[in-house]
Amino acid sequence: MKYNFAKIEPKWQKRWEDAKAFRAVDFDSKKKWYGLVEFPYPSGAGMHVGHIKAYSSIEVLARKRRMQGYNVLFPIGFDSFGLPTENYAIKTNTHPHIITEKNIRHFTEQLKSVGFSFDWEREFATSRPDYYKWTQWIFLKLFDHGLVFRAKTLVNYCPHCKVVLSNEDSQGGKCDICHSDVIQLPKDVWYLRITEYADKLLDGLDTVDYPDSIKQQEIAWIGKSTGAFVNFTVAADGDESDCDTLEIYTTRCDTLFGVTFMVVAPEHPVLDKYKNRITNWDKVEAYREECSRKSEFERTQLVKDKTGVRIEGLYAVNPVNGKKIPIFIADYVMMGYGTGAIMAVPAHDQRDYDFAKTFGVDIIQVIEGGDIEKEAYTGDGRMINSGFLDKYDNKKDSIAAMLEYLAEKGIGHEGIQYKMKDWAFNRQRYWGEPIPLIHCPVCGTVGVPYDQLPLELPDVENFEPGTDGQSPLAGIESFVNCTCPKCGGPAKRETDTMPQWAGSSWYFLRFTDACNDKAFADRKKIDYWMPVDHYNGGMEHVTRHLLYSRFWHHFLYDIGEVNTPEPYAKRSYQGLILGSDGEKMSKSKGNVIDPVDIVESYGADTLRTYVMFMGDYGSAAPWSDESLKGCRRFLERVAALPEMVSDIPEDAEIESKVHKTIKKVSEDIENMKFNTAIAALMTLINDFAKAGKITEWDLVTFIKLLSPFAPHLTEEIWEGLGKNADGVTFLTLSAWPEYDEEKTKDKTVRIGVQVNGKVRGTIEIAADAAKEEVLSAGKAEPNVARFMEGKTLVKEIYVPGRILNYVVK
């Protein structure tokens, strides 16, 4: 058979589609398997070769599962709200809706050309009202349960995109979309109380099958720490009656006796309260001003050189020893973590130490060890200069003792802090889900009634965000003005939209029931399909999409809408495909590979096989046209296999090799070791070539094993064997081969024979040979005998089937 992929591939894609071969059947009695890939953002650039790799793993598993008799749900949709489309709309003055639908058509065509076995009947896009109706519905549920709140705080703001960003969207101080520097602005924004779910998100990790790297990244992002809140007293010089408490958070409350000053964040409200008491207010205000102009990036640059201003006219009192200590304002203390104020222990904290050295504050050592003349000592040791704590010599005991003391005196208590912050949720942009809230002057903030959903995104003339920091929706009076659902009085709509991540936070649920207009999904269907059995996606989503969607799902579980707290039973990730130069693919470097070009010139099967063969699935690997051709050569040899089939009796040796390959390929696919699965098939075809002739069973088994990787070619061979006479008995739905364990075992084994740990020869022995027999066979090996001659045998080690080692002196 000549390998004409250009003819074969569209032919089978059409036949599978016509026969609805990959349709998932709700409530089927077969065991369900739900495989998920991160649905694409339909950008104008079209599909990237990285999409192919990301989707191929679950594709291979899904095809194997169908052959194993599972009822498989392998869906696809589009995550179609977002800034790139909106920016393109502004540039071309075309409605984002039109651009989006066009891009979706393009993506669909491209995905189909690769032959992915998606159930296209469940396709949807997050920007369509019948979908975002339910995104809004879930938002309202969050609102009803007190998980949506508005607060004026310092927020991350991208001046380029003119939009407020969440912490997750501004990792490393850079905007997630345009990569420009993010600045901090005080702004009134909507938050989702994800911190309420911090513990559930942490604990849930123990119940799921995620790689450690993913779990650790989520744990680090959530950043749970246990410590203590302690109340210090602040008072004005000369007027002790004018006092207040200043609460701090610390993880080392046992060092309280070493506190020599306090530091508050520049934005701390205590400053405003004592404005009239602060004698150097000019300096304090100037410093505040200076800090507010710095970007997050600048603020984290000067790690060594601490800046700050001493607050004159105020002092604090250390609650454990009554000592008066100075208070400073400095930007190394953040308003967003803890209480925005710290107790400074310069002897045992390097930042406090640097600050104390710069400002000439006392340093009192309270833990023995190190050399505090040079640097802060952060290790463990015996407590000193610490009153009742001096008897303790480790931090666990001293912290426990101090906590007890604080509780007894009523000056502090144990507490928990998280690095993760609440999710800033509104965006001052057009192309997103309208936030279904109404501002009523009488009733306050009121949710849009559920029966009025979806709150449709109105058409606007101009998609450009307003210079006043408002969404384009703010300019549409017919949208803004409404009546309050509670009191019926005039009210105004919220005009901001939801962030990019809203639609993807629950999309996997929609796939269980994509067309439902009564609920986000039918509960029975959720119960049948959920949780997702295997979810593959990129590492870049671990502290964004993965965290957000787990949060929403935990919430939906808590209000009784879904059957499990965790949405994904198993998560994996793919490594990047780099350009042939080893660099990350980018247009500017000119090293981008377009999957469509590869499909056209080499075929989808070659592309699919290659991305799975390139290397370890989880690692980055550079693209190589030469290696791609190697996979093409392999498939051409496969196409020629039927010519080798003849009516001969099964050769025992070949049969054993086929059984071993069934085992190897089956196990490797389960372990996502796709490269070695394909290597095993290459080895087998080499063995076939050496044998010259093979049986039809050999061939059929081979193409079944290869089928998940190269479904079109193998389907064509299957048809050529007359196995698809009815037109619907597809190879890709046939039974996965089973192996006979007995036949994977060799009758004889070659083992290495070592003398003092060095291999000196090999012997071939019966697999079940007795130890005595093997030991004498080993000694008989001429080269081994040469190395043992004249020496005394000290020890003989035989690991059956593995190694034989003689220790001689």
Place this chain on the structure above:
RNA sequence: GCUCCCAUGGCGGAAUUGGUAGACGCGACGGACUUAAAAUCCGUUGGCAGCGAUGCCGUGCCGGUUCGAUUCCGGCUGGGAGCACCA
């Protein structure tokens, strides 16, 4: 700075979790076919020495445990990812 991960031929990568290092593919070299090239097929391919059998060296570096270490432990060096003044 902290946390985690990684290091194997000219290249991508294998190695049954302590048991013959380098599977499979690419590239390279030699040969067949061809007027020629491409394609295809056959052979060789970690380094050094040797006609060869074979020997020595070899999984970033130094040391340890072990009959035996790519695998385990300690210490370096180099690279990657994440977090980043988190109190």
